[in-house]
Amino acid sequence: MTVLATGVSSILLLFSLGCAKQFPSTFPLSHYTRGQLTGETSPAGDRSFTLPSPIRAKVEETLDQAFPAPWTWTNQSELSVEQKTLIKGQQLYQQHCVHCHGLSGGGDGPTAASLIPRPRDFRRGIFKWKSTASRAKPTREDLVAILRDGAIGTSMPPFALLTDDKLNAMAEYVAYLSKRGELERQLLVIYSQEGSSQEELLANGESISDADKEDLLELIAETALEQKEVITESWQEAAESIVEAEDPASLGVPLDITSKEFEASVLKGRDVYRGDAGCKKCHGEDGRGVAGLNGADAVDLWGYPNPPRNLTLGLWRGGRQPIDLYRRIHEGIAGSSMPGQGSNPKVSKKDIWDLVNFLRVLPSRPELLSTGENPSPSVASTTNH
Amino acid sequence: MSKWSLFFLTVPVAGVAIFAAAEYIGWSLPPVQSTLGREIDHLYYVVLAITGVTFIFTQLGLAFLVSFYARRRPAEMESANPIATMLFWLIVPMAGFGLLLYWFPMPAESRLWMGVSLAVGWPLVLSLLVSGRSARVSSTAWHLHGNNTLETVWTIVPAIIFIGLAIYQYPTWKQLRYPKERPVDVQPVRVIGRQFEWRMVYAGRDQKLDTADDLVVANELHVVKGKEAWIDLRAMDVLHSFFLPLHRVKQDAVPGLTIPVWFDSLESSWEFQEKGLLFEEEDLLDPAGLVAVIQSASDPASAFLKEKIDPGALQLRASSKTLVAAFNALLALDSLEPLAADSDEKPLPLELRQLAGTNPKGDRRRLFHRKLIDRFAGDYLRPVGRDFDIVCAELCGWGHYKMKGRLFVHDTPELLAEWMEATARQQEVTQ
Ligand SMILES: [Cu+2]
Numbered sequence: 001m002t003v004l005a006t007g008v009s010s011i012l013l014l015f016s017l018g019c020a021k022q023f024p025s026t027f028p029l030s031h032y033t034r035g036q037l038t039g040e041t042s043p044a045g046d047r048s049f050t051l052p053s054p055i056r057a058k059v060e061e062t063l064d065q066a067f068p069a070p071w072t073w074t075n076q077s078e079l080s081v082e083q084k085t086l087i088k089g090q091q092l093y094q095q096h097c098v099h100c101h102g103l104s105g106g107g108d109g110p111t112a113a114s115l116i117p118r119p120r121d122f123r124r125g126i127f128k129w130k131s132t133a134s135r136a137k138p139t140r141e142d143l144v145a146i147l148r149d150g151a152i153g154t155s156m157p158p159f160a161l162l163t164d165d166k167l168n169a170m171a172e173y174v175a176y177l178s179k180r181g182e183l184e185r186q187l188l189v190i191y192s193q194e195g196s197s198q199e200e201l202l203a204n205g206e207s208i209s210d211a212d213k214e215d216l217l218e219l220i221a222e223t224a225l226e227q228k229e230v231i232t233e234s235w236q237e238a239a240e241s242i243v244e245a246e247d248p249a250s251l252g253v254p255l256d257i258t259s260k261e262f263e264a265s266v267l268k269g270r271d272v273y274r275g276d277a278g279c280k281k282c283h284g285e286d287g288r289g290v291a292g293l294n295g296a297d298a299v300d301l302w303g304y305p306n307p308p309r310n311l312t313l314g315l316w317r318g319g320r321q322p323i324d325l326y327r328r329i330h331e332g333i334a335g336s337s338m339p340g341q342g343s344n345p346k347v348s349k350k351d352i353w354d355l356v357n358f359l360r361v362l363p364s365r366p367e368l369l370s371t372g373e374n375p376s377p378s379v380a381s382t383t384n385h
Numbered sequence: 386m387s388k389w390s391l392f393f394l395t396v397p398v399a400g401v402a403i404f405a406a407a408e409y410i411g412w413s414l415p416p417v418q419s420t421l422g423r424e425i426d427h428l429y430y431v432v433l434a435i436t437g438v439t440f441i442f443t444q445l446g447l448a449f450l451v452s453f454y455a456r457r458r459p460a461e462m463e464s465a466n467p468i469a470t471m472l473f474w475l476i477v478p479m480a481g482f483g484l485l486l487y488w489f490p491m492p493a494e495s496r497l498w499m500g501v502s503l504a505v506g507w508p509l510v511l512s513l514l515v516s517g518r519s520a521r522v523s524s525t526a527w528h529l530h531g532n533n534t535l536e537t538v539w540t541i542v543p544a545i546i547f548i549g550l551a552i553y554q555y556p557t558w559k560q561l562r563y564p565k566e567r568p569v570d571v572q573p574v575r576v577i578g579r580q581f582e583w584r585m586v587y588a589g590r591d592q593k594l595d596t597a598d599d600l601v602v603a604n605e606l607h608v609v610k611g612k613e614a615w616i617d618l619r620a621m622d623v624l625h626s627f628f629l630p631l632h633r634v635k636q637d638a639v640p641g642l643t644i645p646v647w648f649d650s651l652e653s654s655w656e657f658q659e660k661g662l663l664f665e666e667e668d669l670l671d672p673a674g675l676v677a678v679i680q681s682a683s684d685p686a687s688a689f690l691k692e693k694i695d696p697g698a699l700q701l702r703a704s705s706k707t708l709v710a711a712f713n714a715l716l717a718l719d720s721l722e723p724l725a726a727d728s729d730e731k732p733l734p735l736e737l738r739q740l741a742g743t744n745p746k747g748d749r750r751r752l753f754h755r756k757l758i759d760r761f762a763g764d765y766l767r768p769v770g771r772d773f774d775i776v777c778a779e780l781c782g783w784g785h786y787k788m789k790g791r792l793f794v795h796d797t798p799e800l801l802a803e804w805m806e807a808t809a810r811q812q813e814v815t816q
Contacts, residue, residue: 149603150582157581158603161791248815255813257597258590320601321814360597 023071026064027104029056030123030184036303037185037192051191058217059187062224067180070173082172089173092166096159097174105177107302115155118304122174123181125231126301126335129318134331134340136241137178137234143171145319153315179231186227187220243327243342246349253353255322262357269351269358270368276346277329277355282308282337287362287369301335308338314363325356390452394512397444398505404437405501415631418657418773419648422633424557431553435546442476445508449475452512479507573615573645574606578625578638581781583790589809600808604790606775609801610653616646626778629792635778650794654772657794 029051051059070090073083093101100119102108107121120127129146130138144167150158159167248254254261273279273287282298284290289308300306309315318324318333329352332340341347341355362368407413417426453467482503486496567573575586575594585606589598608614618627620638627646628635634648775790795801 152579152582152584152603155580157788160604161789245815255815256590321812323814326815357597364595364597 023069025072026060026069027067027180029060029063030104030106030181030188032185032188034192037189051188052213054213055191055216055220058220059184059191062187062220063180063184066183066224066228067176070176085169085172086176088166089169089171089176092162092170093173093177097170100155105174105181117154117306118302119155121181121302122178123185124301124335125178125182125234127178128333128335130238130334131243131323131327132238132241132331133243134334137175137238139238139242140168140171140175142238143174144168147171149319151317153313153317175235179228179235182231183224183227187224190219190223191216243330245323245326245330245353248322248353248356251350251353253350253357255353255357257361265354265357266361266368267358269354269356272347272351272355273358273369276351277341277344279355283311284308285369287311287366298337300337306336311359312363312366312369322353322356322360325359326352329355390448391512393444393448393451394508397441397448398508400437400441400444401501401504405497417633418631418651419633420651421557421560421648422631424560425633428554428557432550435550441504442479445475446471448508449511474511475508479503482507567615567645567647568613571613571615573617574608575617575619576606576627576638576646577619577621578627578777578788579621580623581777581788583627583775583777583788584621587805587808598809598813600805600812602808604775605793606790607793607795607801607804608650609798610650610656610794610796612798613647613649618644618646623781624779625781625788628776628778629773630776631773632792637779650773650792653794653796654792655796657773 070083070086073079073087079087097109099109099111100107100115101122102112102119105122107119109119112119125137127138127142129151130136130142132138132142144164146156147159147162147167147170149160150156159170162170252261253265256262273283282290288310298306298308309317314320316324316328318328328338330340330342332338341352358368403412414426414429417423449471450467453470483500486499486503491499572588572592573594577584577586583604583606585602585604586594587600587602587607588594589596589600591598606614606616616627618636618638619642620640622640624640625638626635627638629648632648632650634646636644636646638644773792773794775792777788781788793804795804
């Protein structure tokens with residue numbers, strides 16, 4: 001009987017612990033390895049390092065001042081409109097996003113490890129699917145669009161049924177997490193570069209002289225102030241970096257598939273694909289993506305596998321509007337090996353539009369790229385890519 | 386009366402009680418929205434009646450027999466005739482009373498309630514009648530040989546019922562599974578399930594699928610009221626189950642297969658939404674005036690409504706929490722949302738904020754008549770569309786926002802065409 005009672009009560013205890021939602025008093029500090037921060041590799045191999053506790057405390061405090069956790073804002077009457085939006089966004093994020101994208105947007109939620117591709121890590125401030133230039137931040141509309149339509153071919157579902165103000169609040173919160181993550185990274189980079197020499201750091205994470213320490217604390221505070229401005233501005237300026245495309249009609253490229261010139265445009269696009277744009281180097285003779293150099297073993301900025309897309313599937317993650325494809329080709333994809341053709345002198349704006357038309361029909365007419373041999377089986381199965 | 390017979394008695398009694406309560410706790414079928422759905426519902430009720438009546442009588446019989454034998458000495462066992470006793474006391478009276486109920490003209494509501502009282506009450510009366518007789522427990526076990534005739538009967542009777550049902554339902558099944566040719570003017574929509582979304586692909590301006598101008602829309606299926614809608618159902622990754630609860634459509638989507646599905650819609654989305662905001666329950670419906678569902682007479686909402694709105698046109702009714710919860714479930718949780726509650730620019734009047742307010746758990750506490758919404762429309766409140774759901778009835782049903790989509794039923798083909806045109810334009814954006 002006692003055994004039974006103990007068993008039942010311990011199960012109940014487990015439940016009560018499991019159900020309690022305990023938020024930390026602030027965003028937890030991210031763990032990075034040295035290699036992830038500096039991009040350098042050392043003979044000793046890449047490993048995580050321990051911040052000396054005063055440095056750690058300073059970084060945490062500075063970040064908390066710059067980007068406090070919205071769940072700690074409890075005094076309703078003193079909140080600004082922006083803060084209220086962030087609270088709403090945080091609550092929605094907690095409900096819909098956190099299990100993949102993680103509490104502070106590191107793409108490290110509990111389900112993240114089982115997903116291919118991995119959920120986006122917002123902390124770099126680098127986003128792939130956007131209307132803006134490769135180096136620029138996305139606009140809020142870009143974030144809302146990906147929330148609303150999802151990213152087909154990934155595990156990102158569409159939240160089309162949520163109201164606009166909810167989507168806007170979520171986008172606002174994602175931007176907030178990204179800004180916080182970017183600042184955090186920069187502060188950690190300071191330490192990994194200025195804190196002490198790499199060998200010392202690897203030997204003993206705690207070793208730092210008092211003078212060094214004072215300098216560092218000051219540097220962290222200064223950099224934080226300065227960089228917060230820079231990061232915030234980069235988000236505010238996103239709208240100025242939207243990639244505008246010339247009207248295809250004025251360049252003589254028809255988008256209407258029933259028009260007589262459409263087929264010519266498609267064939268021209270194929271020539272560009274095979275020739276000057278150099279697409280086939282990675283996406284292959286048959287458009288299904290190649291393994292090998294720059295191929296299936298490619299990794300993205302975050303270190304995860306990022307093979308060239310199988311273009312015959314028609315799963316355009318960043319949107320399927322002609323303008324989406326145009327921007328993807330013109331700017332490339334930030335964080336991946338996909339280069340932008342906008343800077344390729346051999347490829348004109350008209351060429352890009354022809355390429356867009358070619359890509360629009362390729363999924364229904366993969367024979368356009370048939371190599372004469374038997375079509376090779378798809379490198380990528382429909383599930384993952 | 387044996388303890389065990391009482392135990393067995395609770396099963397049919399609870400069964401009947403749950404059946405009677407189902408309507409009020411949201412366990413009964415939601416309103417049907419397609420022609421074939423009506424037939425499917427009819428079949429469901431036929432099967433429910435047959436199995437329900439059989440279930441109740443077998444459970445009553447079980448309770449009865451346990452009680453019957455518990456009161457007899459071994460010596461009496463051979464001569465006892467449980468079937469005759471059961472027929473006399475249980476089955477004949479209940480069946481007779483049931484038939485009377487069926488023939489006697491009375492409102493359907495009373496018939497239901499009298500039927501429920503009969504099914505619950507008579508066994509209880511019987512058990513009271515016999516409970517005076519003490520049980521004499523026999524200590525020795527004894528052997529009772531099976532009854533071949535009975536076994537044959539209870540095998541053949543269900544077999545006949547099954548075959549009867551199979552024949553009876555065939556016309557509906559045929560319509561569902563082996564339908565007539567697809568009407569020439571109906572363009573199928575390709576619906577692709579993937580984790581975690583429904584992706585709808587419409588033929589674009591060229592009226593052909595698999596061309597560059599296909600329209601691709603996530604989670605929104607658009608059809609026309611009163612017209613057959615045809616779907617080519619596919620799956621991209623795992624098994625999904627395409628489920629339109631109100632249209633009674635449920636079809637597995639299998640990777641590698643294209644499965645045709647068709648349905649029609651009796652109501653357009655607008656009609657459905659309009660209805661959702663008018664309460665249909667008798668005690669809450671007052672077509673002439675305003676109705677507000679409130680928790681109690683002391684609710685601040687009553688005072689507010691009385692003051693703001695002509696009291697003559699207003700009916701206030703206190704209502705139990707359960708009812709409010711049931712309505713909230715019926716109308717979907719977000720049936721009302723304060724438009725500007727979070728914004729400083731356009732604060733809600735305090736009273737209205739309380740009215741539209743949510744409790745700490747986020748449940749909607751009150752629902753309003755359409756007229757109340759119209760009164761404050763735009764300024765403070767807006768109805769959030771109540772839609773026909775599309776869900777996945779496979780495992781992903783519980784993940785990712787329940788893999789939920791929305792079916793939009795347009796009033797006329799012209800409106801659907803308008804939507805298609807707008808979507809096509811939106812998908813051809815070049816700037
Ligand atoms: Cu599913």
